[in-house]
Amino acid sequence: MIRHFRSTATDAHARGLEFGAAHADRIRTNIGIYQEMFERQAGGSFDMESAGSAALAATQAFAPALYEEMQGMAEGTGVDPALIGMLNARTEILAFLKAGTRGECSSVIHAPVDGRAPTAVQTWDWYYALKDSWLVWEIPLADGSVTKTMTEYGIVGKTGLNTRGLGVLFTILHHADDGKRIGVPVHVVARQVLDSAATITRAAQLAAGADVSASSSINLVSLEHDVAAAMTVELHPGGPGFVLPQANGFLVHTNHFLAPGLDASDTEPKSFPDTLLRHDLLTRRMAALAEVNARTVLAAMASHSGKGAAVCCHHDPAEAPPMQYETLSTVVLDLEAGSLDVHAGGPCSHPAVRREADRPAAAKYG
Known part of the structure; x- marks a missing residue:
């Protein structure tokens, strides 16, 4: 069954906080799956935090409200904001790792x-x-x-x-x-x-x-x-x-x-x-x-x-x-x-x- 979620907050940070708190376990699961994917592509350990921090900085410059939402999501999930940055940059990280991923969609x-x-x-x-x-x-x-x-x-x-x-x-x-x-x-x-x-x-x-x-x-x-x-x-x-x-x-x-x-x-x-x-x-x-x-x-x-x-x-x-x-x-x-x-x-x-x-x-x- 497809999960539907409707936010109640219109403030970006509060919206992210609400979403993160409501889906903390599922967000952590995705972090784990992508970490394993990145390490497999890298052939060993991979510094997800640095890549995630770079994504956050780029987001802050392009879409400040979404940066605040990601910060709130990290707080609600109970994880380092860089890990939320990492999830959002999964396409960029796979490209950085020169992963041979096929097209999608x-x-x-x-x-x-x-x-x-x-x-x-x-x-x-x-x-x-x-x-x-x-x-x-x-x-x-x-x-x-x-x-x-x-x-x-x-x-x-x-x-x-x-x-x-x-x-x-x-x-x-x-x-x-x-x-x-x-x-x-x-x-x-x-x-x-x-x-x-x-x-x-x-x-x-x-x-x-x-x-x-x-x-x-x-x-x-x-x-x-x-x-x-x-x-x-x-x-x-x-x-x-x-x-x-x-x-x-x-x-x-x-x-x-x-x-x-x-x-x-x-x-x-x-x-x-x-x-x-x-x-x-x-x-x-x-x-x-x-x-x-x-x-x-x-x-x-x-x-x-x-x-x-x-x-x-x-x-x-x-x-x-x-x-x-x-x-x-x-x-x-x-x-x-x-x-x-x-x-x-x-x-x-x-x-x-x-x-x-x-x-x-x-x-x-x-």
């Missing part, structure tokens, strides 16, 4: 031009050992708006939306210049965008201004005055790049760079070419849809082609436990309703897809 946005609301869906693929590491967090803000995010315990944000009509989907990227230091955590960027931006233009400006040390795509979608819009900000050291939807309104992103001129610095396709195959599959399936809505997009994403490297992937028990990989959740953003629909598992087990599969004339995807 596939996202699809459709921004129609006829006044209809956009469709936004993504898978979150990560290590199976972290299948119980996450929750849905609702965060009331002082201005009366609400940020809703699916995130890991101890990490301030990831995929989500706000009640101002803005959403964020999130996929990892890998650039040749990643990992030379610890910069602003990409998870902090995602949350800051949701907390601070009311328009897609402002969201892109905020994301583009982050001094990052690891790469990710911040896939933005908005509904403003009955106009749907989408844009990807491809964060990387020295970046960013920008990507707009195709002429048919679709913006599909997996784990390689799409912005012009970044091919030579993109390390993902050579290491994990499944990102190219997933992108091609989803692009063609989206173009073939007769009707575009969350149900049809989910059904098209329920592909197991590639097995562990599929859009909808399932862990292989034959693999060593630290390497088992799975689609841990599937996220649908409804900007019109301001709702965040999170399903524990891949698209193939989503209730909307299972209902569709029961229909006699339903299309079957492999």
Whole structure:
């Protein structure tokens, strides 16, 4: 069962304190899992505190309120604040350690031009050992708006939306210049965008201004005055790049760079070419849809082609436990309703897809 938590405090430090106290055991569990992961990648002990402190300093400069929230979270959990900084910088630390981690996540946005609301869906693929590491967090803000995010315990944000009509989907990227230091955590960027931006233009400006040390795509979608819009900000050291939807309104992103001129610095396709195959599959399936809505997009994403490297992937028990990989959740953003629909598992087990599969004339995807 998915854990949902709604904060009551609007002050950043108090909100973090409340969250940390409510989830102390789960946050400590995540600290332990990531410590083991980092030490395995480092081939021995790893100074998590120094990396976490660097992440806190970068966060304080970029998003002071989130720095205060992380300080409160550490106090509520009863741990050194550097360990909360470490959790939020897990992507940056893995890049620093030159970990050979494969890409994670596939996202699809459709921004129609006829006044209809956009469709936004993504898978979150990560290590199976972290299948119980996450929750849905609702965060009331002082201005009366609400940020809703699916995130890991101890990490301030990831995929989500706000009640101002803005959403964020999130996929990892890998650039040749990643990992030379610890910069602003990409998870902090995602949350800051949701907390601070009311328009897609402002969201892109905020994301583009982050001094990052690891790469990710911040896939933005908005509904403003009955106009749907989408844009990807491809964060990387020295970046960013920008990507707009195709002429048919679709913006599909997996784990390689799409912005012009970044091919030579993109390390993902050579290491994990499944990102190219997933992108091609989803692009063609989206173009073939007769009707575009969350149900049809989910059904098209329920592909197991590639097995562990599929859009909808399932862990292989034959693999060593630290390497088992799975689609841990599937996220649908409804900007019109301001709702965040999170399903524990891949698209193939989503209730909307299972209902569709029961229909006699339903299309079957492999």
